[in-house]
Amino acid sequence: MRVIVTRVQPQAAHWVQRLSPRCEAVALPLLETRALPDTSVLQTVGQRWSDYAAVMFVSSHAVDFFFKSNPALAGIYHGADAPDTRVWVPGPGTGAAVLAQGVPAYQVDSPAADSGQFDSEALWQQVQGQITPGARVLIVRGDLRDDDPQGDRPAAVAPAEPGTPGVGREWLAQTLRQAGAVVDFVVAYQRGAPVWGASERALATQAAADGSVWLFSSAEAVQHLATLLPNQSWAQARAVATHDRIAQAARALGFADVVEARPTLSDVVASIESLA
Structure with missing residues (x-):
């Protein structure tokens, strides 16, 4: 069975390597x-x-780009003047990126290892006791590229604005505000759709109907797929999605068979095998 790994590089190559002993994995970043x-x-x-x-930090990319711009932070937790600032991550991949930057594990908070999902909602269950009125929280995220068609971009740094209930980081910002915290966002990197050539389009078109399993880890990636192949039918396509919101996006695009899995190797492999 062929698996189309749609993660951004270099994560896509890493997942191809991890999956290859069990299936034919191919990277096609979205x-x-x-x-x-x-x-x-x-x-x-x-x-x-x-x-x-x-x-x-919303992702490992947020970690990497933030610390590249702030190399002096590498040793901030060493010595008598170490800050009390906690570091929050939504999952193990982002957590590993934070540890690689020298943040000690005892300062890092993440969803429980046996959590049903790795996301902002699960993270909140672990950190809500840390928040007191007036506490300041910074959320480090990505932003759409200037040439990406997917909507408006926020200011580079801005306080979180009140609004309707959201998901992910927006939900977390709203929940933090309700608990009395002051929430800031900062953009650490730009993201957008890839530029495909003939070979990528041919692979995607074939994988839409030949029984391949698409591995989605981002709803935005699913939206990019719709833009890159606007006339493609997905009525015969199959997918594994690593969150309910991503699964909903794949079903909305027209994927015929979508199963959900936590973003761990064992769970992803089990879901792929369930489609065999």
């Missing part, structure tokens, strides 16, 4: 990331690290 053209805002925020009760 997201690309790049550094900001101007990182001065990131550097300014990095200098205020100790002002925050917690810093939440």
